[in-house]
Amino acid sequence: MATATTDRNLCDTCQKTKGISKCEGCSKIFCYNHFVGHRQELNKQLDEVEVTRDVFWQSLSEQISKPQNHILVQKINDWERDSIQLIRQTADEVRKLLQKHIAKHITDIEIKVNKLTDQLRQSRQENDFIETDLHRWKNQLIQLTDELNKPSNITIRQDSKSLINKIYVDISTISSCMTKINANTRWLQNGITVAGSKTRGNDLNQFNGPWGICVDDDEQTMYIADTDNHRIIEWKYGATNGKVVAGENGEGSRPDQLRNPKDVIVDKENDCLIICDQGNDRVVRWPRQNGTSGQTIISDVGCAGLAMDNDGNFYVSDYKKYEVRRWRLGETTGTVVAGGHGQGNCLDQLNAPGYIFVDQDYSVYISEWSNDRVTKWIKGAKEGIVVAGGQGRGNSLAQFSRPRGIIVDQFGTVYVADCDNNRVMRWLKEAKQGTVVVDGNDEEKEPNELCYPQDLSFDRQGNLYIVDYANDRIQRFNIDSSCS
Numbered sequence: 001m002a003t004a005t006t007d008r009n010l011c012d013t014c015q016k017t018k019g020i021s022k023c024e025g026c027s028k029i030f031c032y033n034h035f036v037g038h039r040q041e042l043n044k045q046l047d048e049v050e051v052t053r054d055v056f057w058q059s060l061s062e063q064i065s066k067p068q069n070h071i072l073v074q075k076i077n078d079w080e081r082d083s084i085q086l087i088r089q090t091a092d093e094v095r096k097l098l099q100k101h102i103a104k105h106i107t108d109i110e111i112k113v114n115k116l117t118d119q120l121r122q123s124r125q126e127n128d129f130i131e132t133d134l135h136r137w138k139n140q141l142i143q144l145t146d147e148l149n150k151p152s153n154i155t156i157r158q159d160s161k162s163l164i165n166k167i168y169v170d171i172s173t174i175s176s177c178m179t180k181i182n183a184n185t186r187w188l189q190n191g192i193t194v195a196g197s198k199t200r201g202n203d204l205n206q207f208n209g210p211w212g213i214c215v216d217d218d219e220q221t222m223y224i225a226d227t228d229n230h231r232i233i234e235w236k237y238g239a240t241n242g243k244v245v246a247g248e249n250g251e252g253s254r255p256d257q258l259r260n261p262k263d264v265i266v267d268k269e270n271d272c273l274i275i276c277d278q279g280n281d282r283v284v285r286w287p288r289q290n291g292t293s294g295q296t297i298i299s300d301v302g303c304a305g306l307a308m309d310n311d312g313n314f315y316v317s318d319y320k321k322y323e324v325r326r327w328r329l330g331e332t333t334g335t336v337v338a339g340g341h342g343q344g345n346c347l348d349q350l351n352a353p354g355y356i357f358v359d360q361d362y363s364v365y366i367s368e369w370s371n372d373r374v375t376k377w378i379k380g381a382k383e384g385i386v387v388a389g390g391q392g393r394g395n396s397l398a399q400f401s402r403p404r405g406i407i408v409d410q411f412g413t414v415y416v417a418d419c420d421n422n423r424v425m426r427w428l429k430e431a432k433q434g435t436v437v438v439d440g441n442d443e444e445k446e447p448n449e450l451c452y453p454q455d456l457s458f459d460r461q462g463n464l465y466i467v468d469y470a471n472d473r474i475q476r477f478n479i480d481s482s483c484s
Contacts, residue, residue, distance in 0.1 A: 013037075025130025039127075046129065049137045050120060056141055057113060060148060063106050070102050071149060075156050076167060083164045094167050098154070105151050108218070109144055116140055152460070181409055181462050183428055186480040187437055190447040191466070195222060195235045195242060196473030198445065202229045204241040207472040212263035212276070212305075212355075212405075215457040215465055222457075222465065223273065224474065225261045232264050232275060232286070235474070246273060246286040246294060253280045256293040263306045263355070263455075265314070274314055276303040283316055298327065298334070305355040309362055317353040317366060324356055324364055324377070338364050338377040338384060345371050347383040355405045355417075355455065367403040367416065374406055374414055374427075388414050388427040388434060395421045398433040405455030405467070417453040417466065424456060424466060438464065438477050445471050 011020055011031040022029045023038060030038055063070060076098065080091035116137065123129040146152075159166045196207045209228035216223065220237040223245070231247035247258035259279025266288070267274055275284045275294065283303055284294035302320030309315070309326075315337065317324045322343045325334035339350035352369035359365070362379040365387070372393045375384035389400040401420035408414050412429035415437070422440030427433075440450025451470035458464055462479040 023130065025132055042129065042131070042134070045134050046120070046124065049134060049141070052138070052141050053113070053117065053120065056145055056148075059145075060106065060109060060113060063102075063148065064110070067099050067102050067106065070099075072098060072102065072151070072154060072156055079158070079167050090166055098156075101154060102151070105154070106148070109148055112140075112144060112218075116144075181413075181458070181479075182411070183413065183426075185462065187464050187477040188480050189438065189477070191438075191450075191468075191475035191477045192447070193473045194237075194465070194476045195224060195233075196468075196471075198473075200472045204233075204243065207233070209469060210454070210467050210472060210474065211261070211469065212455045213457050213465060213467050213474065214265050215459055216266050217460040218268075222474065223264050223266065224467070225264050225276070227260050227262060230258045230260060230279075232258070232261060232273060245288065246275060246284075246291065251279075254293075255295070258284070258294075262304060265306045265308055267308065267312070267314075269312055274306055274308070276306050276316070278303050304353060305367075307356045307358045307364075309358045310360060315356055315358055315364060317356050319352050319354065319369075322350045322353065324350070324353060324366060337379075338366055338375070347375075347385070350375075350384075354403075357406050357408050359408055360410075365406055365408050365414065367406045369402050369404070372400040372403060374400075374403060374416060387412075387429075388416055388425070388431075396433070397425075397435065400425075404453065405457075407456060407458065415456060417456050419452050419454060419469075422450045422453065424453065424464070438466065443470065445473075447475075450475070 009020060009029045010016065011034055012028040013034040014031060016031055020029050020031050021035050073095065076091055076095050080088060120137065123133060156167065197205050200206065200208050202208060207224070207226050207229065210224050211227040212225040214223040222235045224233045224235060226233050230251040231244050233242035234245040235242040247261065249256045251257065251259050253259060258275065258277050261275050262278040263276035265274050271288050273286045273288055275286055277284045281300055281302060282296045283298040283301060285297050286294040298316060301316060302318045303316055304319040305317040307315045313326050313328050315324055315326050323336050323339035326337045327334040339353060341348045343349065343351050345351060350366065350368055351371040353366050354369050355367045357365040364377045365374060366377065367374050371390065373386050373390035374388040376387045377384045389403060391398045393399060393401050395401060400416065400418050403416050404419045405417040406414060414427045416425050416427065418425050422443060423436050424438040425434040426437045440453060442449055443451040450466065450468050453466050454469040455467040456464060464477040466475045466477065468475050
């Protein structure tokens with residue numbers, strides 16, 4: 001918090017060489033009298049943070065007691081009023097669905113506010129806080145206010161095909177950051193290593209062939225499939241080390257072990273991780289909080305990728321059976337939603353299906369390692385549509401060389417980790433070729449280089465995270481704010 005200094009540096013306030021202390025928060029040096037005044041100012045700022053928290057808490061309490069007054073509910077009410085009798089039944093249906101998700105959304109925010117309140121109380125009691133803490137708390141309250149009034153994953157849309165439009169509630173699987181990304185978005189070309197080190201290993205600051213990533217902005221956390229260390233790592237934003245949350249007992253097939261896990265997603269509804277345990281031909285559900293072992297929920301599957309839809313159903317790509325299946329809770333066989341007609345490059349076939357993405361319309365996007373393409377399978381379709389690549393293996397803007405991780409935004413734009421070309425590409429909807437958004441250049445460890453990128457994700461600010469497989473690190477490429 002504060003450290004005594006041994007030299008005679010000047011006080012930043014009075015410029016006198018009295019007995020002085022340095023504040024570790026702002027790095028300024030103060031004499032005794034002005035250090036006391038500095039602490040008083042920090043306490044005053046903490047008071048302001050708590051007042052802001054109290055105001056927010058009052059607003060949150062109103063939402064808890066009267067969820068029907070939420071701004072999104074009011075939109076539904078306005079629509080109902082304008083459409084009168086003809087849409088009343090539909091309005092009742094979607095209002096109940098919306099309130100269900102708003103209630104869960106508010107509960108999640110309430111948990112976060114309670115955590116923040118505990119932090120403020122402890123810091124106040126211990127008198128242990130600095131400017132960076134105050135800045136972080138203020139930003140958290142601003143973010144919570146935005147989340148309460150404008151839930152980023154819930155939108156109201158109307159069908160314009162008829163005079164009286166049917167209204168829907170979208171609880172989007174698309175990351176909230178995607179609303180900040182468009183065809184003109186650019187990223188800085190020098191990445192920042194946010195997880196991993198310069199060397200391969202099994203320490204908590206190292207990876208050994210990382211493969212899949214899941215970014216949970218709500219918890220300020222990344223989950224990484226550390227494949228050749230046979231474990232899942234939880235890595236907090238800004239941390240220098242990770243934490244093993246699954247598979248800390250070495251390689252194996254026991255319930256408390258993993259073997260070459262390739263992908264991981266978060267099931268927030270059940271507070272658990274879903275893990276693609278490829279080396280054991282199984283999919284495992286692992287408790288996110290202090291889990292010591294996993295539960296096998298799918299056996300005998302060549303799992304290569306995982307995804308989850310709005311309804312909590314999850315999807316598994318099977319590279320051995322050349323198919324993707326959707327699994328509902330309690331099902332024992334699942335339903336084929338893509339492929340299932342053997343290995344091949346026809347539109348009803350898959351070849352080495354890997355990563356998958358499911359959009360809000362339940363269309364499934366699949367990266368095919370051996371077909372060098374990304375296909376889209378509309379719900380219920382018997383054939384896929386090539387939306388990226390599919391023109392042979394190569395490094396032109398119309399080609400891939402073993403595509404891996406994929407993300408699709410609300411406009412149908414596809415982002416792809418083009419593994420063997422060491423780059424990330426963006427394909428606009430119905431485009432004949434893509435554009436390079438991150439060029440990995442040579443296969444080295446420099447900030448602007450990638451070596452066999454496997455997976456990708458975005459955070460809430462639109463920053464791009466890339467699993468740099470052969471460099472055993474996670475690189476973050478910040479969004480270029482100078483480009484619209």
